[in-house]
Amino acid sequence: MSLVHETDYGTPVSKSSEMVTLTIDGQPVTVPAGTSIMRAAMDIGTKVPKLCATDSVDAFGSCRLCLVEIQGRPGTPASCTTPVGAGMVVSTQTERLKQIRKGVMELYISDHPLDCLTCAANGDCELQDMAGAVGLRDVRYGYDGENHTKQEKDESNPYFTFDPSKCIVCSRCVRACEEVQGTFALTIQGRGFDSKVSAGMAEPFVDSECVSCGACVQACPTATLSEKSLIEIGQPEHSVVTTCAYCGVGCSFKAEMRGEELVRMVPYKDGKANRGHSCVKGRFAWGYANHRERILAPMIRETIDQPWxxxxxxxxxxxxxxxxxxxxxxxxxxxxxxxxxxxxxxxxxxxxxxxxxxxxxxxxxxxxxxxCHSPTGYGLRTAFGTSAGTQDFDSVEHTDVVLIIGANPTDAHPVFASRMKKRLRQGAKLIVIDPRRIDMVRMPHIEAQYHLPLRPGTNAAMLNAIAHVIVTEGLVNEKFVRDYCDLDAFEYWASFVAEPQNSPETVGLMTGVSAESIRGAARLYASGRNSAIYYGLGVTEHSQGTTAVMALANLAMATGNLGREGVGVNPLRGQNxxxxxxxxxxxxxxxxxxxxxxxxxxxxxxxxxxxxxxxxxxxxxxxxxxxxxxxxxxxxxxxxxxxxxxxxxxxxxxxxxxxxxxxxxxxxxxxxxxxxxxxxxxxxxxxxxxxxxxxxxxxxxxxxxxxxxxxxxxxxxxxxxxxxxxxxxxxxxSHPSEVMDEIARLTPTFAGVSFDLLDKVGSVQWPCNEKAPLGTPVMHIGGFARGKGNFMITEYVPTDEKVGPRFPLLLTTGRILSQYNVGAQTRRTDNVVWHEEDVLEIHPHDAEERGVRDGDWVKLDSRAGGTTLRARITDRVAPGVVYTTFHHPNTQANVVTTDFSDWATNCPEYKVTAVQVSPSNGPSEWQREYNEQAEHSRRIAKVAAE
Amino acid sequence: MSSTLDRLVMMANQIGRFFTPQRGGDAVAGIADHLEKFWDPRMKENIVAHWRAGGAGLDGPVREAIGRLKEAKRGAPLEAGR
The missing domain is CATH 3.40.50.740 (Rossmann fold)
Incomplete structure (x- = not known):
């Protein structure tokens, strides 16, 4: 085994269909128009020296190392920022270039600590490589001048260090944070010689807006940003490509190893779900695998009050x-x-x-x-004939209008959220339908055109109102409906949604959202060239979860937003x-x-x-x-x-x-x-x-x-x-591959899947069979799996979970970026630095009425039960709505949620619970009893095996 | 909710409220089909027993749909120990 090395082409791939031929160092090369000379050179195996360029971010042209000479052009342009031209004749290595590069490297090295032997990046340092590549043998300037080598490390982040003494200010980290992750947490502070990478407003990394996705660490060409595990263990000697076990994005990673010790998880550029990006969980939060609380031996007991x-x-x-x-x-x-x-x-x-x-x-x-997503299976199967989302993640690159409902991608599906944010920064429009002002509503360089903060439990009504506008304002894609859908079903549905009870004016009263906003959002969704729906558990986890999924399918069919790239109905699945x-x-x-x-x-x-x-x-x-x-x-x-x-x-x-x-x-x-x-x-x-x-x-x-x-x-x-x-x-x-072989024999949509195929092509999307031997990225092209698309009537039925004088607020639940579901894994990692307990978000108005201050213990009661947790006062939630996560067993948020469930699938109605919030002085009696029982139950009596 | 039966009655009525406004006018068939396909035998047995006992709380179409279940047509409770 050896390390999986991925080629760095220096600049991103050009997607142009026009091809251009040029000559580099005497060799002809044909590449898409818009490709940089650097990338074209790499295509034929010529590595132009570089430091500030890497193919995950746009060319920057700052390091002055990748200069080339072009016949007939003056000067020495940077090959990263210069696009190829037809007939161009390029030289990447001349006497002049050699001298310039050596001079540039001398300057870099004169302000760089010479501790290569004890440096964490030893053996994997681009600066070291470039010193070798340009033939650097001495530094004429010496090392005694003013330099940065004594600057202090920032070790505040639990997973990586920032050592400014090793920084060459190439801005790769800053650009990765902006372009890849979309957080804009890093900047270059100061000017000239004082330029320095800075997190937030010159804060420690851990206190800044940094979300610890690791994009900066990956982009860093030196040891400036290094994983602490790498510093502690040393360079890996082999790697294996595998898949993250956290959320439903399914990121590919290289598990970089020394023997059987995991050194680090590095996002895999060829991973088709993540395209080389990662989040704090997949990249760093794998320490639970070795956590001291992990149980390694089987245990039994006769009754649950006995020790194991x-x-x-x-x-x-x-x-x-x-x-x-x-x-x-x-x-x-x-x-x-x-x-x-x-x-x-x-x-x-x-x-x-x-x-x-x-x-x-x-x-x-x-x-x-x-x-979680059982309503998705039932709803999409009824409408389209297949129990799954319609698109691949790449599809979002072609989307003009993104409609997010009941999902919080930046927290729950962060790597896909980054791709979505990139598209939004390129100009796609955004509609968010969510009771809570999730981050996507307004963040750096992104602002939703419409945020519809509806009352929890009213999704079906809201979606019917959007459909009402589409039908009554003539926004239906009639050709699509005529060609691909059941016309009788459409007409029946169209009459239903056109009824006055589904008008935005009526529905506005139920949802708490203005008719004007609903109409605006509906028009935007229907008029986008490519409109795509992304939804999560805020749709499914309701008594009408399945109905709402069908309502989303109706919207997509009525507007013809299916069967091609950029559109679709996309469930963001919760777990891996x-x-x-x-x-x-x-x-x-x-x-x-x-x-x-x-x-x-x-x-x-x-x-x-x-x-x-x-x-x-x-x-x-x-x-x-x-x-x-x-x-x-x-x-x-x-x-x-x-x-x-x-x-x-x-x-x-x-x-x-x-x-x-x-x-x-x-x-x-x-x-x-x-x-x-x-x-x-x-x-x-x-x-x-x-x-x-x-x-x-x-x-x-x-x-x-x-x-x-x-x-x-x-x-x-x-x-x-x-x-x-x-x-x-x-x-x-004898091996899981044989299980997959059996699955393929018995399952038509998996008929072509085998471990051999996956090892060969990386991954495939089902259906993968004779008709689609390499899988199906976009479904329902030219017709639906079930034949004609099926419009179902999605009448709004209010939940039986009602607010009243005893329980006047509505609780909705969700998850946070650093934690994962019940937290069994993430609570056993350093991710607790960001979230050590569940808190209750409450609007300032509701808090004031109850005499609750920020950070106070509050009691959260419903008809099912009660718990206590600390309050966070925020206007992210509307008056009348409170929100919490369910990551910590000490809180047990689900002691509050009820038995109400989706009519079709029994998916619980987690998102709507009538509650009351009142001041408290600490954990409830039930919590104390629960914790006592849990502690008692976890006793292990070590005895000889039977 | 206090008992499994209360929950089954509520769930059956929820199913009824979805199928009642659907196109085709045969909500009863839709409800019965859903119950056949998604409810475990003991759930069907319980709701049929409740239906036989008068079906308190069950909405009209739901009541009719339960009468169409295999369990109801058998005329007797399922054998013990399935």
Whole structure:
């Protein structure tokens, strides 16, 4: 193995279709018009010396090292800023150029510490490389003049250091922050010799607007910005390309290693989802893999008030099998089930559902997508025929109007948000529909044309009002509708949305948004050449989540914004493999590829291959499992990589359900909250310790590659196989690639997928089959998967969760950039520097009415339960609305959320809870009791293995 | 909400409210199809038992749809220990 080296072409690729031929150092080269001479030279393998240029940012032309001579032109232009011209004759190496470059390097080195041997970048320093490239042998100026070599390091960021003594002020970091990340946190402070890279207003990095995405560190050509892990460990000796295990963007990274020690994660330029960018989580927050709280040995106990006992894998697996068999013998075949994880690989989720269907003999399998994007699957399938988003991420580069509803991309999908921001800075227009003023509404160089801060729970009404404007103002794309949609369905829908109750004037009263804004936003969306919808859990996690997804599909169809680049309906999936876990047949009613379990032909195909009869009846969904457990008909559960106690709504109800079961098996990295109610704990493996695939929000199947031996002894897929074997259901695979081969055999949309193909081409987007051997970036080109696009009636039905005198405010929840969902991973990293506890955002007016000051403890009560947390007073939320995150078990925000759920899928209505906020003096009685129980439950008594 | 049955009644009515205004005028078929395809046998059994007992709280089309479920047509509760 060796390090994966990526070519730096110096300047970004030109997308021009016009080609230009020129001669460089006597060799002809043909490149797209607009390409820089530097890049054209690199195309033929000629590395023009450079320092301020790198292909992730636009050319800058400051270092004066990349000069070339062009026949017939005076001077020595910079090759990075000079575009190619037809017939141009370029020399990259002449006596004159050599002298100039040597002189420039002498100046750089005269103000640079000569500590190469002890420098973290030794062996990977562009300044060092360029000194070699230009043949620098001495520095005529000496080193005694005024210099910057004594400047102090900024070590405030937990993950990287800034050492200004090594800075050559090439501005690559500043430009990466602007152009790649779009945060504009860095600048060059001072002029001339005093020029210095500065974070924010000359603040320490950690206190500035810096979001720690790592783009600056990656762009730095010296050791000025270096990962602390690199400084501590040293240069990596090999690297493996793999996929991030955080959000649904699915960034590709090079895991750079020394032996089995991870030195750093570096975003992979060829990664088609992230194009070489990263965020603070994927880039830096992987320390949880070695956290002291990680459990590495299997454990069992008879009752949940006993301490855990470590046992061998054999004992633990046999206990799982014997308990599940006992429960089925006593309570019936339907008494047990399993939950697949959207954090695990496709192969692992496929195996869990196979274990449940084939080994348990029922369909009681569900996945955490139940509580996030299940309405997306149902809604988009009904409208278009496919349970997935329509575009690839690259599509946003062609978008003219971006409509974001119920999503907070800069926090939850930051790497894609950066691409979206870039497009907005180029002039695309923006509509944000969100109760909260998310960052995208107004940030450096971006301002939404419309922000519709609607009341939580009124999405369907709002979308119907937008449709009303489109239909009644003649903004329908009639040709598209006529050619690609069910006309009868359209006409029926058009009459419905045109009714007065759907007018902006009426809906404005329900949503709290002015009719004028709704009309303006509707006109903008409908009149954009390419308009694209991006949505998240602020759409799905409602009692009308599915209805709202259908309403979005209606808008896109009515305006013809489907079936080409730049448009579409794009769900921003929450977890890394939400799309994949759904694709793999994790839902209780369907097999892989979204085929209903009652379909005889499909079921027979699986039965033949698996050698087991399958039940034709759908199984229990997660919330139904809880109800059945409390009712006494559901007694045992196998939970792989999911913390249902912290993530599911109405914590007390979940606690009661788990406590009612006789065998709860948790497979996880840590003793999570659910494990407090478990009888068997199976230690899980991290994404660094196994092979497999993840499927991201754009249907892209990416490889996950093992870079180290599982610290727990077994990869997650091997654990599931062991359980199946102990249950008498052999699943003989020796590698996850064989699981994917089976998935491909059984799933038409995956028919062409194999590890071999992925290793060859990097990644593919399903459908990937005979018709599309390299996958399908944009769906529904020239017609919908279901035939004609289907307009559904999306009548607004107000939620049953009502505000009133006791609970006058509406709570909505979400997540923050530095933390990830229940925080099991990110809370065990230095990301806690930015977010160590959940806080409650409350409007100044509501705070004043209640006598609440910023930072005060407040009690947050709903009909379901109460908790306490600190208040943050902000006008990001409208009066009447409060907001919090759910990353910390000490807060347990979900003790407040209710059982109300989406009509079609039971996706919980996390986004609308009627609450009251009142001053408090600290954690509630329930929190104290909860913490005591959790602490008691986590005791481990070390005893000899059975 | 106090019990599973209360929740099932509420969920069934939610489903009804989606299908009732749909094109084609056969909301009952849509509701019944949804329940068949997405509800586990014990959920269907519970709602059918409630329907047999008078179906308090169930909206009209929902009530009719439940009558069309396989479980209702069987005329007797499902065998124990499925």
């Amino acid at each position: 006992r470590e046992v061998t894998w054999e004992v633990a697996i046999n206990r799982v099998a014997s308990e599940f068999k006992r429960l089925q013998a006593k309570h019936g075949r339907l008494a047990i089930g399993g939950i697949t994880s959207s954090r695990c690989t496709n192969e692992e989720t496929y195996l869990v559902q196979k274990l449940v269907r084939g080994g348990f003999g029922n369909n009681n399998v569900d996945t955490c997508a139940r509580v 493999n939400v799309q994949g876990s759904c694709d793999m047949g994790s839902f209780p009613h369907e097999l892989s590829g979204y085929r209903h379990i009652s379909d005889d032909a499909t079921r027979t195909m699986f039965e033949k291959l698996w050698g087991r009869p399958l039940d034709a009846e759908p199984g229990l969904r997660i919330p139904n499992m809880f109800d059945a457990a409390i009712d006494g008909t559901f007694k045992g559960i196998y939970v792989q990589g999911e913390d249902i106690l912290q993530s599911d709504p109405n914590t007390k109800h979940v606690q009661a359900a788990l406590a009612a079961m006789e065998c709860v098996v948790v497979q996880d990295l840590f003793l999570n909250e659910t494990a407090n109610y478990a009888h068997i704990f199976l230690p899980g493996s991290t994404f660094l310790e196994k092979d497999g695939t993840f499927t991201n929000a754009e249907r892209r199947i990416n490889r996950v590659r093992k870079v180290m031996t599982p610290k727990n002894g077994m990869a997650d897929w091997e654990i599931t196989l062991a359980i199946a074997k102990a249950m008498g259901f052999e699943m003989p695979y």
